[in-house]
Amino acid sequence: MNPPPFSxxxxxxxxxxxxxxxxxxxxxxxxxxxxxxxxxxxxxxxQGAPLLSWSFLTTNxxxxxxxxxxxxxxxxxxxxxxxxxxxxxxxxxLCAIYLNEYAGDNWLTRLIHLAVVNLAGVPSIVHALxxxxxxxxxxxxxxxxxxASLTLAIMTLPVIIxxxxxxxxxxxxxxxxxxxxLGASRWQTIRHVVLPNAISGILTGVILQVSRxxxxxxxxxxxxxxxxxxxxxxxxxxxxLNDQCMALSMHLYTxxxxxxxxxxxxxxxxxxxxxxxxxxVNATAILLRTRLRARQKW
Amino acid sequence: MGPETGKKRxxxxxxxxxxxALALAAGVAGCARSAPAPGAGKLVIQNIGSDTMVNxxxxxxxxxxxxxxxVSVEVSGGGSGLGIAALLNGxxxxxxxxxxxxxxxxxxxxxxxxxxxxxxxxGFDALSIxxxxxxxxxxISLEDLHDIYAEGGPIDRWSxxxxxxxxGARTDRIIRVSRQNNSGTYHYFRDxxxxxxxxxxxxxxxxxxxxxxxxxxxxxxxxxxxxGLGYQTDQVKMLRVARRRGQRGVLPSVAxxxxxxxxxxxxxxxxxxxxxxxxxxxxxxxxxxxxxxKIVALTGxxxxxxxxxxxx
Amino acid sequence: MNQPPAPLLRRERPRLHRLAERGLEWTLRACGYxxxxxxxxxxxxxxxxxxxxxxxxxWAQVLFSPEWYPTSRVHVRYGVxxxxxxxxxxxxxxxxxxxxxxxxxAIFVSEFCTxxxxxxxxxxxxxxxxxxxxxxxxxxxxVTNHLIQRYLPAPVGLNLFNAACLLALMSVPIIVSxxxxxxxxxxxxxxxxxxxxxxxxxxxxxxxLLPAARNGLLAAVLLGVGRAIGETMAVLMxxxxxxxxxxxLFDPIRTLTATIAAELGETAVGSDHYRMLFVIGLMLxxxxxxxxxxxxxxxxxxxxxxx
Numbered sequence: 001m002n003p004p005p006f007s008x009x010x011x012x013x014x015x016x017x018x019x020x021x022x023x024x025x026x027x028x029x030x031x032x033x034x035x036x037x038x039x040x041x042x043x044x045x046x047q048g049a050p051l052l053s054w055s056f057l058t059t060n061x062x063x064x065x066x067x068x069x070x071x072x073x074x075x076x077x078x079x080x081x082x083x084x085x086x087x088x089x090x091x092x093x094l095c096a097i098y099l100n101e102y103a104g105d106n107w108l109t110r111l112i113h114l115a116v117v118n119l120a121g122v123p124s125i126v127h128a129l130x131x132x133x134x135x136x137x138x139x140x141x142x143x144x145x146x147x148a149s150l151t152l153a154i155m156t157l158p159v160i161i162x163x164x165x166x167x168x169x170x171x172x173x174x175x176x177x178x179x180x181x182l183g184a185s186r187w188q189t190i191r192h193v194v195l196p197n198a199i200s201g202i203l204t205g206v207i208l209q210v211s212r213x214x215x216x217x218x219x220x221x222x223x224x225x226x227x228x229x230x231x232x233x234x235x236x237x238x239x240x241l242n243d244q245c246m247a248l249s250m251h252l253y254t255x256x257x258x259x260x261x262x263x264x265x266x267x268x269x270x271x272x273x274x275x276x277x278x279x280x281v282n283a284t285a286i287l288l289r290t291r292l293r294a295r296q297k298w
Numbered sequence: 299m300g301p302e303t304g305k306k307r308x309x310x311x312x313x314x315x316x317x318x319a320l321a322l323a324a325g326v327a328g329c330a331r332s333a334p335a336p337g338a339g340k341l342v343i344q345n346i347g348s349d350t351m352v353n354x355x356x357x358x359x360x361x362x363x364x365x366x367x368x369v370s371v372e373v374s375g376g377g378s379g380l381g382i383a384a385l386l387n388g389x390x391x392x393x394x395x396x397x398x399x400x401x402x403x404x405x406x407x408x409x410x411x412x413x414x415x416x417x418x419x420x421g422f423d424a425l426s427i428x429x430x431x432x433x434x435x436x437x438i439s440l441e442d443l444h445d446i447y448a449e450g451g452p453i454d455r456w457s458x459x460x461x462x463x464x465x466g467a468r469t470d471r472i473i474r475v476s477r478q479n480n481s482g483t484y485h486y487f488r489d490x491x492x493x494x495x496x497x498x499x500x501x502x503x504x505x506x507x508x509x510x511x512x513x514x515x516x517x518x519x520x521x522x523x524x525x526g527l528g529y530q531t532d533q534v535k536m537l538r539v540a541r542r543r544g545q546r547g548v549l550p551s552v553a554x555x556x557x558x559x560x561x562x563x564x565x566x567x568x569x570x571x572x573x574x575x576x577x578x579x580x581x582x583x584x585x586x587x588x589x590x591x592k593i594v595a596l597t598g599x600x601x602x603x604x605x606x607x608x609x610x
Numbered sequence: 611m612n613q614p615p616a617p618l619l620r621r622e623r624p625r626l627h628r629l630a631e632r633g634l635e636w637t638l639r640a641c642g643y644x645x646x647x648x649x650x651x652x653x654x655x656x657x658x659x660x661x662x663x664x665x666x667x668x669w670a671q672v673l674f675s676p677e678w679y680p681t682s683r684v685h686v687r688y689g690v691x692x693x694x695x696x697x698x699x700x701x702x703x704x705x706x707x708x709x710x711x712x713x714x715x716a717i718f719v720s721e722f723c724t725x726x727x728x729x730x731x732x733x734x735x736x737x738x739x740x741x742x743x744x745x746x747x748x749x750x751x752x753v754t755n756h757l758i759q760r761y762l763p764a765p766v767g768l769n770l771f772n773a774a775c776l777l778a779l780m781s782v783p784i785i786v787s788x789x790x791x792x793x794x795x796x797x798x799x800x801x802x803x804x805x806x807x808x809x810x811x812x813x814x815x816x817x818x819l820l821p822a823a824r825n826g827l828l829a830a831v832l833l834g835v836g837r838a839i840g841e842t843m844a845v846l847m848x849x850x851x852x853x854x855x856x857x858x859l860f861d862p863i864r865t866l867t868a869t870i871a872a873e874l875g876e877t878a879v880g881s882d883h884y885r886m887l888f889v890i891g892l893m894l895x896x897x898x899x900x901x902x903x904x905x906x907x908x909x910x911x912x913x914x915x916x917x
Contacts, residue, residue: 015810022812023722029714033782034734040749062360091641098642102635114906115645121833121902122652122895123840124743125867128874129891133655137879142389154648161645187631208740215742218842218871227374228356230363244372249744253843256748258352258375258507261531267752271745282740286733377876387879469765478851479681480876480883495684500676500692501854503768503862506846506872517759518766 044275048268056269059233065255066262070270072231075238076145076245077274080220081213083149083241084156089206091153092160099161100168101190120158124218127155131223144242148224155219156209163208167201168194200292207285211278217249225250227258248274340370341577347381347394348482350423350508350526351566354597355394358585361593365584369577375507378482385571386410391578393569396423396482413572418582421591422600424527424550424563425487427537428512430519432465437538437547440491440561446472446522448492449499456520467520474502475511475523483508486564487524524562527551528598555600563600653895660888667889678853680873680883688886690893695855696863700770700845701838703859704777708838709831711778712785716830719786720793721815739783743843746776750848764860768850771859776844781834788833792826793819825908832905836898842867866890 008016059069095116103109131151141147171194179189195202217225225247231238239245252270255262345355352375359371381393382403388411399415407415427443429435442459445451453459455470463470476498477484484498492498505511511525516533527550530536538547541561554560568585570578584590591601667688671677675689719731754775755767764771796819804814820827850862851872870887877884 015813019810019812022816023718026714026718026722029711030718030731033711033715033738033779034731037734037738037779040753043753044745044749065356091644094638094641095644098638102638103642112642112645114903115649117906118899118902119645119649119652121836121840121898122649123842123867123898125840125842125870126652126656126891126895126898129656129659129870129888130652132874133659133888134651137659138655154652157648158645185631187634211740211742215740215744217742217744218867221871222874226372227352227376228359229372230370244374249742252744252748254375256751256847257505257510258349259509267748271748274742275745278740278742279737282737283733286736290729379876379878383878467765468763471765473766478872478876479679480873485681497679497682497685500678501852503766503850503852504864504872505851514766514768517756520765 041275044268044271048265048270048272051263051265051269052272057273060230061228065228065259066266069233070248070251070273071233072229072238073246073248073251073270074273075231075236076225077214077248079145079239079245080149080152080224080247081210083145084152084213085206085209087150088153088157088160088209092157092206093164093202095157096161096164096168097190097195100165101186101194116158116161119154120162122155124155124216127151128219128222130154131219136223142242143222143224143226143244145224145239145245146241148220148245148247151219151223152213152216155216156213159209159212160206163205164198164202167198167205170201171197197296200289204285204289204292207288208282210281210285214278215249215274217247217253220247220250221253227254248277340368343369343371343391343578343581344384344389345371345373345392345394346376346384346390347392348378348396348566349375350378350396350481350483351394353528354421354566354594354599357593357597358590361589362581362584365589366580369581371581377480378485379480382407382569385415385569388571391570391574392582395567395569396564397485398565398567399569407571411571415569415571416573418568418570418586419565419602420568420585421566421594421602422555422563423566424555424560424600425483425490425524426527426530426550427539427562428515428523428525428530428534429537430464430466430515430517430521431533431535432467432519433461433535434464435459435461435537437540439540439543439545439547441543443491443539444493447474447476447487447498447502449497451499464519467518469520471520473518473521474499475514475518475521476502476504477508477511477525478504478506483524483526487562490562526599530598552595552600566599653892656888656891656895660885660892663882663885663889666882667886676853676855678869680886686882690866690869690890692853692855693864693866693869693890696770696849697839697865697867699856699863700773700777700849700865701835703770703774704781704838705831705835707774707778708781708785708834712782712830712834713789713827715782716786716789716793716827717815717819720790721811721819735783735786738779739787741780743780743841746780747844747847750776750844754848758860762860766850766860766862768848769860769862770849770856773845773848773863773865776848777838777841780841780844781837784837785830785834788830789823789827792823792830795826796822829905829908832901832908836901836905839901840867840894840898842871846871866894870894 056069057074058071060071062068099109099112103112128151131147131154135141135147135150136143139147175193175197176189179193184192224244226244229244229246248270252267252274255270256267345359352373355373359373362369362371378395378397381390381395382399384390385393386403386407399417404415427438442453445453454472456464456472457470476487488496488498503514505514508525508529511523512529512531512534515521515523516531536549538549539561540547548554548560550560550563555563568582570582574582586602591603594601672688672690673694674691675687676692677687677689678693679685679687715735719728719735723731750772751768754772757767758764758769758772759767762771800818800822801814804818809817845865846868849864849868851864851868852862853864854861856863870890873883874887877887
């Protein structure tokens with residue numbers, strides 16, 4: 001008796017078995033990464049929760065940094081991030097506009113592209129060395145917020161360039177051609193059509209860099225971050241540009257390695273604040289990107 | 299192009315305006331603060347240097363803020379070498395050092411500033427030898443420590459010291475915990491234990507801070523480490539230290555440091571580049587006063603006088 | 611980029627407009643060249659600080675001896691061999707862990723997932739990438755340290771394995787996102803042809819996609835390698851910072867990056883030790899330069915074939 005038509009042959013059955021096995025293994029691999037991550041973050045939050053409060057965020061550390069809050073570190077990180085992005089974003093966006101809209105396909109452009117890729121791959125400690133040699137010593141800025149922010153700016157520049165290029169490339173060429181055919185110059189096209197359509201991608205790219213800038217320790221350790229500094233609690237303008245500052249990442253490092261008899265929850269709480277701020281900013285950027293992408297008309 | 303593009307453009311413009319406003323605010327604030335007129339704001343004392351002393355310096359800075367609110371003492375660590383280097387660069391008013399200044403460093407500072415750096419002895423630090431609480435060892439001699447830590451020393455295993463297998467340790471190897479090579483603690487231990495003309499053995503875990511050493515030893519049954527007396531916790535065991543094999547060992551404490559029976563104790567110094575200005579001089583006087591020395595004892599170091607409260 | 615056609619009434623555009631546009635183009639050009647400028651600047655400044663020591667170095671000792679005693683009073687030695695071994699071993703182990711998981715995740719997300727699940731997974735992996743390296747270092751020092759010591763046959767929890775696990779978790783997001791791009795870049799016609807011949811998804815992936823995306827996947831792995839080599843804080847806190855050649859998976863080691871981070875703060879500016887740290891920085895810069903160059907060539911291969 002022949003098997004009914006369209007029923008699987010042994011060969012097909014084996015193929016399907018392998019397919020299911022492959023799917024299970026790959027899903028397992030993904031779970032093997034995601035689950036420990038979730039477990040770790042939960043552990044951090046649970047351990048740090050006893051110390052988290054509004055006053056933790058807005059008061060100075062006391063008693064050898066064992067008690068009190070993390071206000072100077074939080075403010076310092078905010079200063080460093082804002083200044084670094086204010087410097088890096090314009091240069092990065094303009095560079096990407098040049099590369100995407102103006103540059104021809106010649107050796108110079110390839111060289112710039114190579115430079116961007118290499119700048120992105122420089123280890124953070126080498127950025128620290130550069131910051132020390134160029135901004136602290138050569139430019140005479142000394143260890144200061146300005147020197148640290150400039151070092152961080154150079155670090156985030158290549159990623160801003162790359163993400164802006166992607167955002168610009170996503171704007172269809174047809175838009176540009178339509179403008180040119182109407183007689184607009186290159187800059188007029190960019191300013192009135194390309195940029196407004198790419199601005200959401202550009203902004204999310206810049207906002208995503210907040211996490212990287214806030215989390216880096218090595219570049220600021222030798223260029224402007226300090227072990228302890230007391231500032232006016234709750235005053236958002238407490239730092240000057242040529243002051244040294246505390247920073248969340250540096251504070252986590254010093255509390256973990258140098259502050260004795262600190263409550264066990266303290267480093268966890270600092271880690272949670274840093275991680276929470278970073279993840280919140282990133283999540284906002286991703287949400288923004290999804291929402292704006294849904295509104296795109298192409 | 300329709301009304302949607304206009305909205306997007308408006309949003310982009312708003313974002314740009316916000317960024318510009320932030321930049322302006324930061325710039326204005328920065329300009330407003332970047333040049334404090336002398337005497338108009340707080341007097342600042344930059345206190346940089348020894349990681350061993352950094353907790354103590356911080357405790358002093360906090361206490362002094364209550365005593366003299368018009369003076370702000372800013373503390374950073376980085377190591378004794380960094381503190382003295384900061385004196386040379388002119389970025390520190392006071393350098394904390396857990397070792398004596400080298401003659402060549404002194405000469406460099408005199409050459410740069412025209413004045414001899416002034417030395418102030420502010421307390422003592424006893425270096426304790428820590429092991430895990432499961433470790434049955436109770437005392438050790440400087441000679442044994444030399445054989446464990448110094449380059450070419452023959453002792454690598456706990457069994458060579460006559461120690462039975464330590465519960466929880468997975469190895470007989472002695473896991474040496476040390477500090478990184480620029481710390482004053484490292485230099486001092488090397489001088490006392492390895493000898494002035496030797497170096498450490500390779501392969502020790504070189505921790506970054508005094509606290510790290512104690513933490514690691516408290517978690518690692520096969521480990522031995524050295525760190526300041528002020529960093530002890532109830533999770534580790536301190537060994538008695540004898541100068542020679544066979545002698546009775548001595549536990550580090552205020553008493554044994556001051557009468558010099560404990561062999562690994564060192565003075566802590568504060569250096570200024572020349573004669574200190576009045577506000578720095580007042581701070582130093584306060585540090586040397588009973589009030590300041592009380593803080594020394596409370597933080598776990600050894601004060602200059604015995605009439606200060608004993609270590610807890 | 612195509613040239614815009616010449617505007618019809620060129621003579622009627624005001625001179626000021628044309629000058630302003632010219633000025634703007636030059637600003638853009640300057641910003642464009644800034645990337646080259648910064649890379650050269652980094653190399654130059656690091657070289658400038660380290661250069662005075664270069665002629666005094668005994669390169670055989672530097673590259674092949676593990677004896678690193680820059681602060682010795684009697685016999686100063688600058689051997690970085692053990693640190694190079696440390697960097698290479700931790701990177702290699704991290705890649706052994708990260709590559710299968712990263713590529714597996716890339717394949718799963720791009721080929722076996724759709725819609726909501728795909729978006730969620732992509733977001734989770736992006737958030738994994740956002741975790742700062744200092745937090746990873748803290749986790750290595752406080753959490754995985756104890757776990758490894760308790761459940762694995764390790765005498766001390768701060769070791770090669772600890773750091774390699776953390777580095778793997780840090781490199782996976784890069785491998786996943788670039789690997790996904792590489793898989794997406796394979797023309798649809800390849801997959802459609804395979805499906806038309808009756809292949810299952812797994813067969814398509816394993817016999818068609820992976821070979822076709824080979825270059826891009828190689829680039830993804832190389833960029834992950836670059837990330838692992840350059841990582842500083844996490845390895846500083848998780849490796850135990852011991853200057854020795856690793857003899858087992860659970861030996862503490864030290865990397866080049868961690869040495870600079872740990873020792874730079876305490877050196878006097880201009881001293882030999884300080885300059886040697888900058889020389890190590892130069893070595894790192896060169897290594898990552900080569901790795902990134904290779905990655906770029908691999909990616910260029912992808913673009914060239916399918917672009």
